[in-house]
Structure formats: C-alpha cells, structure tokens
Amino acid sequence: MEILLQQIINGLTTGSVYAVVALGYTMVYGVIQLINFAHGEVVMIGAMVAFSIITALAGSSMPPLIIVLAGVMAAIPACMLMGYLLERVAYRPLRHAPRLAPLITAIGMSIILQHLALMVWGRSPLAFPQIIDNRVFGVGGAAISSVQIAIILLSLTMMAGLSWFVYRTRFGIAIRATAENVHVAGLMGVNADRVIAATFVIGAGLGAVAGVMYGTYYGIAHYTMGFSLGLKAFSAAVLGGIGNIAGAMLGGLLLGLVEALGTGYVGELTDLCTWPMAQGWLAEQCADGGHFVVFGSNYQEVFAFLMLILVLVFRPSGLLGERVSERA
Amino acid sequence: MLAVMELQVHYGGIAAVKGISFAVEENEIVCLIGANGAGKTSTLKALARMIPSHGEIHYGDQRIETLPSHELIAMGLALVPEGRGVFARLTVAENLMMGAYHRNDAKGIGADLERIHALLPRLMERRNQVAGTLSGGEQQMLAIGRALMGRPRLLLLDEPSMGLAPLMVQKVFEVVRKVAAEGVTVLLVEQNARLALEVCSRGYVMESGSITIADTSAALLADARVRTAYLGE
Ligand SMILES: Nc1ncnc2c1ncn2[C@@H]1O[C@H](COP(=O)(O)OP(=O)(O)OP(=O)(O)O)[C@@H](O)[C@H]1O
Numbered sequence: 026m027e028i029l030l031q032q033i034i035n036g037l038t039t040g041s042v043y044a045v046v047a048l049g050y051t052m053v054y055g056v057i058q059l060i061n062f063a064h065g066e067v068v069m070i071g072a073m074v075a076f077s078i079i080t081a082l083a084g085s086s087m088p089p090l091i092i093v094l095a096g097v098m099a100a101i102p103a104c105m106l107m108g109y110l111l112e113r114v115a116y117r118p119l120r121h122a123p124r125l126a127p128l129i130t131a132i133g134m135s136i137i138l139q140h141l142a143l144m145v146w147g148r149s150p151l152a153f154p155q156i157i158d159n160r161v162f163g164v165g166g167a168a169i170s171s172v173q174i175a176i177i178l179l180s181l182t183m184m185a186g187l188s189w190f191v192y193r194t195r196f197g198i199a200i201r202a203t204a205e206n207v208h209v210a211g212l213m214g215v216n217a218d219r220v221i222a223a224t225f226v227i228g229a230g231l232g233a234v235a236g237v238m239y240g241t242y243y244g245i246a247h248y249t250m251g252f253s254l255g256l257k258a259f260s261a262a263v264l265g266g267i268g269n270i271a272g273a274m275l276g277g278l279l280l281g282l283v284e285a286l287g288t289g290y291v292g293e294l295t296d297l298c299t300w301p302m303a304q305g306w307l308a309e310q311c312a313d314g315g316h317f318v319v320f321g322s323n324y325q326e327v328f329a330f331l332m333l334i335l336v337l338v339f340r341p342s343g344l345l346g347e348r349v350s351e352r353a
Numbered sequence: 354m355l356a357v358m359e360l361q362v363h364y365g366g367i368a369a370v371k372g373i374s375f376a377v378e379e380n381e382i383v384c385l386i387g388a389n390g391a392g393k394t395s396t397l398k399a400l401a402r403m404i405p406s407h408g409e410i411h412y413g414d415q416r417i418e419t420l421p422s423h424e425l426i427a428m429g430l431a432l433v434p435e436g437r438g439v440f441a442r443l444t445v446a447e448n449l450m451m452g453a454y455h456r457n458d459a460k461g462i463g464a465d466l467e468r469i470h471a472l473l474p475r476l477m478e479r480r481n482q483v484a485g486t487l488s489g490g491e492q493q494m495l496a497i498g499r500a501l502m503g504r505p506r507l508l509l510l511d512e513p514s515m516g517l518a519p520l521m522v523q524k525v526f527e528v529v530r531k532v533a534a535e536g537v538t539v540l541l542v543e544q545n546a547r548l549a550l551e552v553c554s555r556g557y558v559m560e561s562g563s564i565t566i567a568d569t570s571a572a573l574l575a576d577a578r579v580r581t582a583y584l585g586e
C-alpha cells in the first residue's frame with residue numbers, strides 16, 4: 026500500500042513534467058502537423074541555462090527561492106527565443122515542402138542543439154546545486170518532498186493557464202481555428218505565420234520551466250537529457266491524441282503514473298519465486314526467501330513505450346484524439 | 354467596387370481560369386454561374402488571395418492581387434468558402450467571434466451579434482454548441498453569419514446552396530437578399546442557376562475557365578443557351 030501511494034506520488038511528479046513538455050509537441054503538431062523533434066532539446070537548454078544561473082548565484086547571499094526563480098526567469102526567454110528561431114529559420118522556409126523535409130530538419134535541429142549544448146556546457150553531467158531545503162512530508166506511509174509538491178502545483182497551474190489561454194482568449198481561439206483550417210482562419214484575418222510562431226514560443230516557454238523542474242527533481246542536467254525526456258513527452262502527446270491539448274495533459278500524467286507503477290511493481294510481479302509453480306531448480310533458487318526476478322526496475326524505460334504501443338494498437342488516434350487520417 | 358482584368362489561375366500546368374474580366378458595382382448582387390469544374394471556385398479563391406493568380410484585381414481604389422489573404426477582411430472583403438468552412442470543433446459563438454477577429458470595437462461587435470441574432474435566430478439558440486454538430490443548413494447560416502461579423506462591404510459567396518434541401522436553400526437565399534438589402538455588395542457563385550438569377554441583378558456564365566455570356570439576369574433567364582445548359586429546359 027505504501028509502495029502504491031509512493032509510486033503514485035512519484036508518477037504524478039514526472040507525469041506532470043511530461044505533460045508540460047507534451048504540450049509543446051501537441052500545440053505545434055496541431056497547427057502545422059509537424060513533429061518538432063527539437064523540442065526535447067529546447068527543454069534541455071532550459072535546464073542548462075537555469076543550471077548556469079543557479080550555479081553562478083548559489084554562493085551569493087540571495088534567498089534560495091529567488092535564485093531558483095532567477096534561473097527559471099532566464100530559461101524562459103532563452104527557450105522562447107530558441108523556439109522562435111527554430112520556426113523562423115528551420116521550419117518556415119519548408120512550410121510548403123513535402124512533409125518529410127521538415128521532419129528531417131527537425132531531427133537535424135535536435136542534433137545541432139545537442140551539440141551546441143555539448144560545446145557550451147561540456148560532456149559531463151552537471152549537478153544542480155541543492156540550495157533549496159528539500160523538506161519531506163509523510164502522507165499515509167509514503168513521502169512527498171517539497172520539490173515534488175512544487176513541481177506538481179506549478180505544472181497544474183501552467184496547464185490551467187494554457188487551457189484558459191487557448192479556450193478563453195481571442196488569440197487562443199484563433200490558434201484553434203488555425204489548427205482546424207489555416208486557409209479559412211486566414212479569411213478571418215488571422216496571420217498564420219504569427220499563430221504558428223506563437224505555438225512554438227509558448228511551447229518553448231512551457232518547456233523551459235519543465236526543463237528546470239526536471240533538472241531540479243533529478244538534481245542533474247546533461248546535454249542528452251532532452252532526448253529521452255522528449256521521446257517520452259512525445260509519446261505522452263501521441264497517447265493522449267496528438268494535436269489535442271487536453272490529451273497531452275492526460276497522456277503525460279498517465280505515462281508518468283504507468284512508468285512509476287511499472288517500475289515499482291515489475292520486480293515483484295516477475296519474481297518467479299512468488300509464482301506457485303516454482304519447482305526443482307527454481308525452487309532451490311527461491312529457498313530461504315530468495316528471489317528470481319525476470320524484469321527488474323531497470324526496465325523502467327520500457328513501460329512508457331509498451332503503453333504507447335498498446336494504446337496505438339487499440340486506439341490509433343490516441344485517448345482523446347479524433348479521426349486519425351483527417352489530415353493525412 | 355470590384356474590377357477583375359485578365360484573371361488567370363493555373364494548377365501546375367493546367368489552366369483553370371483563362372483570363373477572365375468582370376466587374377461588380379457597389380450595392381449590386383452579381384452572380385457567376387457555370388457547370389462543375391468551370392473555374393468558379395478558383396476565381397473566388399484568387400479574389401480572396403487564397404491561391405496565386407495572374408491579372409489585375411481592383412478593389413475600391415486599391416490593387417489587391419499582391420496582398421496576403423489575411424489582410425483583406427479588414428478592407429471589407431469577405432469570402433464564404435465552398436463547403437462552408439466552419440470551424441467544426443469551435444462553438445457557434447467562437448466561430449462568430451472569429452468572424453470579428455480583425456476588429457477591436459467591442460461595442461460594434463456586440464451590436465453586430467445582435468443583428469445576426471435577429472437575422473439568424475436559430476443559430477443563436479445553438480451558440481454554445483460545437484459547429485460540427487450543426488446541420489448543413491445551419492452550418493451555411495453560420496458561415497454567412499461569421500462573414501457578416503467581419504462587417505464586409507463585398508461578400509463573396511461560393512455555392513451557398515450546395516447540399517441543402519430546397520426549403521433550406523430558399524432560406525439561405527432569403528438571408529442573402531436581406532444582407533444585400535443592408536448595403537452589402539454580393540458576388541454569388543452558384544450551380545443552381547435559376548435561384549441565383551432570381552436574386553441577382555446581373556450574371557456571368559463561366560465555361561471551362563472563360564466567361565462566355567454576360568448579361569442582366571432577366572436576359573440570361575431568357576437566353577436559349579442558358580435555358581438549355583443551366584436551367585434544364
Ligand atoms: N487544387 C487543385 N489542383 C489541381 N486542379 C484543381 C485544383 N482545384 C481545382 N482544380 C481544377 O480546376 C478546375 C476548376 O475548378 P473549380 O473548383 O474552380 O471549379 P468550380 O467551377 O468551382 O466547380 P464546382 O461547381 O464543381 O465547384 C477543375 O478542372 C478542377 O479540377
């Protein structure tokens with residue numbers, strides 16, 4: 026029971042980071058049907074920029090919270106600028122090219138950004154200075170840290186803010202209209218270039234915060250961190266139904282939960298010694314409370330993708346997605 | 354108000370509009386009739402700058418052929434596209450809001466909403482419904498209402514009767530008449546030639562990319578070629 030609750034807490038924490046990153050993929054896809062593979066790298070750069078600022082200020086007399094806030098405040102505009110430039114320089118010239126061209130460019134941009142980060146921040150993992158007093162609270166036998174609380178609350182706030190923006194403001198409605206039919210939105214006076222740039226910039230801004238949260242949570246930043254984080258967040262977006270904003274949020278949280286629960290229980294479930302047919306050689310292994318675990322918690326990375334595959338087999342358009350081939 | 358000279362539209366190597374010239378005067382209802390594939394939609398899309406074209410397009414005292422599509426509505430030129438083009442996932446109210454996207458006069462927008470309420474009462478009953486769930490006729494009304502929210506001076510309508518039951522077609526044309534009576538100039542593209550010619554004062558007949566006949570509606574309704582080809586007589 027404690028394990029269950031603990032894994033739910035852990036899953037919600039990573040899941041909310043996935044959800045925030047997934048929004049960046051899904052918003053861009055919704056408007057131009059491009060999988061912006063470089064988005065994970067934008068998130069990574071956010072973590073890196075914040076790392077530099079926080080490290081530089083760590084020795085100062087400023088309060089720790091202000092220092093972290095300064096890191097976030099530097100990461101957000103840096104990432105927004107990067108998102109804008111990506112769209113402007115790499116994708117816009119290919120807007121009317123065959124779909125494969127921007128996709129390959131996206132992969133190329135992802136590699137370029139990784140190497141840029143490698144040049145600036147080096148090859149070794151960077152340890153985030155632990156300046157915040159990370160208090161741990163007990164809940165029903167499980168533990169939740171103040172960093173986890175902050176990550177979950179901040180993510181939920183950002184998701185609520187984005188929902189308000191997209192569903193309630195004039196520009197938000199224009200974004201959804203453009204996603205549905207860019208030509209007709211143009212007839213209404215919507216400048217598609219602006220809307221498209223905005224989705225990149227907003228996604229990158231959210232990604233910056235996600236990067237800082239991720240780095241703070243695991244205490245580490247590395248130039249390759251955007252790859253697996255990006256891949257999982259992209260999976261979350263697909264899981265929820267790519268292009269669908271609520272779907273990205275749901276997919277992210279679900280992915281985090283499945284991953285945490287899977288990691289928490291896979292060892293126990295695949296311990297053959299707990300299975301009734303343990304006999305002979307296996308029984309010897311199991312004697313005196315021994316274990317014979319087939320899949321250990323090092324299989325963590327598998328769950329996200331296993332779940333993605335399963336969902337795509339049974340519901341190809343994702344959980345909240347509609348009409349798959351609509352824009353094929 | 355609108356003067357088109359030698360307008361051409363090509364798709365790849367294929368010419369869909371082959372150098373047509375025509376004009377629409379202020380406060381007129383003019384129609385453009387023709388069979389499937391004649392080039393009517395291509396003509397309207399070129400006017401709304403949704404596709405590239407050659408030739409001159411004079412609108413008021415401006416040349417608009419070099420402008421991007423999204424700048425036209427602020428100049429008073431609106432297109433209700435073929436197939437309506439409502440935003441299916443947006444609510445009726447959001448669709449109407451999009452129509453007024455380029456405007457900043459909250460008061461005027463509110464007043465126009467009232468006006469459209471009076472013009473299309475059925476639509477406003479469904480304001481919080483997602484547009485994709487409206488019937489075809491309701492969607493056509495919404496598309497027209499949305500265009501009106503932009504306060505157009507020239508309204509381009511592409512086959513508003515398409516796929517609608519006769520009774521609904523009557524209603525749509527009734528709305529077109531009322532809109533025109535309020536001082537909006539209308540260029541109406543239709544395959545339903547009889548109905549179109551009944552609301553229009555003048556008409557152009559388009560055949561495989563060229564305008565072949567141009568006359569008043571009364572004359573077109575009496576024209577032997579029009580009667581056999583488009584009025585089914
Ligand atoms: N995107 C396109 N690519 C290639 N050819 C096109 C395209 N759009 C239209 N055409 C061709 O251009 C010609 C004119 O088409 P257009 O849609 O303008 O006709 P229309 O008069 O509106 O017909 P309808 O009454 O069926 O709507 C047709 O032969 C059509 O096949």
Ligand SMILES: [Mg+2]
Nearest residue numbers: 393394395435
């Ligand atoms: Mg047509």
